[in-house]
Structures are given as C-alpha cells and as structure tokens.
Amino acid sequence: MTTILNRPRRSLLYIPGNNPGMIQNCAIYGSDGVLLDLEDSISINEKDAARKLVKYALRNLDFGIVERVVRINGRDTTFFEKDLEEIIPACPDAVRIPKIDSPDDVRAADEIISRLEKRNGIEQGSVRIHAMLETAKAIVSAPAVAASSPRILGLTIGGQDLAADLGIKVTREGLEMLYAKSAVILAAKANGLLAFDTVYTDIN
Numbered sequence: 001m002t003t004i005l006n007r008p009r010r011s012l013l014y015i016p017g018n019n020p021g022m023i024q025n026c027a028i029y030g031s032d033g034v035l036l037d038l039e040d041s042i043s044i045n046e047k048d049a050a051r052k053l054v055k056y057a058l059r060n061l062d063f064g065i066v067e068r069v070v071r072i073n074g075r076d077t078t079f080f081e082k083d084l085e086e087i088i089p090a091c092p093d094a095v096r097i098p099k100i101d102s103p104d105d106v107r108a109a110d111e112i113i114s115r116l117e118k119r120n121g122i123e124q125g126s127v128r129i130h131a132m133l134e135t136a137k138a139i140v141s142a143p144a145v146a147a148s149s150p151r152i153l154g155l156t157i158g159g160q161d162l163a164a165d166l167g168i169k170v171t172r173e174g175l176e177m178l179y180a181k182s183a184v185i186l187a188a189k190a191n192g193l194l195a196f197d198t199v200y201t202d203i204n
Contacts, residue, residue, distance in 0.1 A: 009196070012035050013033070013035065016037055016041040017036045017038045017041070017053060018042055020053060026066065027063050027066050033069055034069065035069045035070070035096060036058075036069070037070075038050055038087075051079075055090045058091065068092045068093045070083075070095050071132075073098070074097065074105075075097070075108055075109070076099055080109075083095075084113060088117065093127070094130055095127060096129075099132070100134075100145055101138045102141050102145065105145075109129060110151050113129075128152070129152045130152075131152055131154075132157075133145065133158065133180075134158030134162050134165065136166060139180045139183050139184065146188055152191075153193065154193050157198045159199065162180060163177075181197070
C-alpha cells in the first residue's frame with residue numbers, strides 16, 4: 001500500500017512561483033513532485049504576485065498524481081506569515097520552510113498552519129512540513145528539529161546557503177557536504193522521517 005511516507009519521491013522539480021507557463025505545464029515534466037518556489041527565485045517586488053499565482057494554481061490546476069510542495073519564505077522575513085496565510089487555504093501537500101535553525105522555527109510554523117487548517121475546514125495535520133537546514137547551527141540541531149512536530153514529513157539541506165555559512169566551496173563531487181548530509185539522514189531516519197537531498201544545479 002502506498003502511504004505518504006513510501007510514495008515515490010525520486011525527483012522534485014523546482015519551479016519559480018512567478019512563471020505561469022512553467023506552473024501550468026508542470027504535471028507533464030515527469031517529476032514525482034513539484035516545488036513552487038516563493039523564496040530565492042522570486043525578487044522582493046514580485047513576492048505578492050507570485051504568492052497569488054501559486055495560490056491560484058493550487059486551487060485551479062490539475063496536478064494529477066504529482067505531489068505539490070510550496071517553498072515559502074523563512075520565519076526571519078516579513079513574508080513568512082503572509083505566505084502561510086495565502087497558501088495553506090489552497091491545500092498544498094506540504095510547505096518547505098527554509099532557514100530552519102531550531103525547533104522553535106518549526107513550532108512557529110506548525111502553530112500558524114494548525115490555526116489556518118481549523119479556520120478553513122482542512123483536516124488537522126494534513127499539510128506537512130519539509131524542514132530546510134541551511135546553517136551549521138541547523139545541522140547540529142537536526143535531531144531536535146526532526147522531533148519538534150508530528151507535522152514534519154522530512155528534512156532537507158540547503159546546500160548553497162550551508163556552504164556560504166561554512167565559508168566553503170561547493171564541488172561537483174560534494175564531499176564537503178558528506179558530514180552534513182549524513183547528520184541529516186540519521187536525524188530523519190531516527191524519527192521516522194524522509195531525508196531529501198540538496199538541490200542539483202549543475203544542469204546544462
């Protein structure tokens with residue numbers, strides 16, 4: 001039987017949340033999931049428009065069996081609550097939350113999501129969280145983050161931001177990320193969660 005944990009997740013395609021053409025056609029690309037991005041791929045002056053477009057897409061487009069994930073902006077931004085307030089009522093399968101440094105970041109998101117689910121008549125706990133770890137502090141806190149909420153579906157590394165935080169260069173082989181990836185995998189598996197790899201950017 002396929003469950004939310006064992007369904008195939010071989011690929012997750014990042015799509016800028018302000019690109020209607022790519023969003024409209026995302027179900028035909030062949031990925032197991034799509035990530036509609038409201039964070040790094042969206043400039044400050046396009047955040048509001050992208051948020052509305054993603055909300056519209058979630059409510060009106062047929063994604064078929066493709067898993068729908070939205071990467072919102074981090075808790076340290078003014079867009080964090082706005083993103084959740086617009087996106088949660090549209091019932092994504094999960095939200096990917098960047099810049100998670102501690103369990104407090106997860107609990108803050110969980111509290112808001114729970115309130116919005118209740119307000120909008122959505123089954124409690126149905127919108128899951130991908131916790132994105134992007135700093136040395138976050139990697140060290142991975143076990144505590146993994147255990148911080150039953151809403152968490154999985155952990156993932158933000159490789160580029162982690163490399164910047166560590167002051168190291170990202171290589172094609174990726175050995176510089178081996179410890180961090182191992183730590184995240186162990187924390188995830190010890191708590192019955194998924195572990196997602198960092199984004200692959202070396203594409204021609």
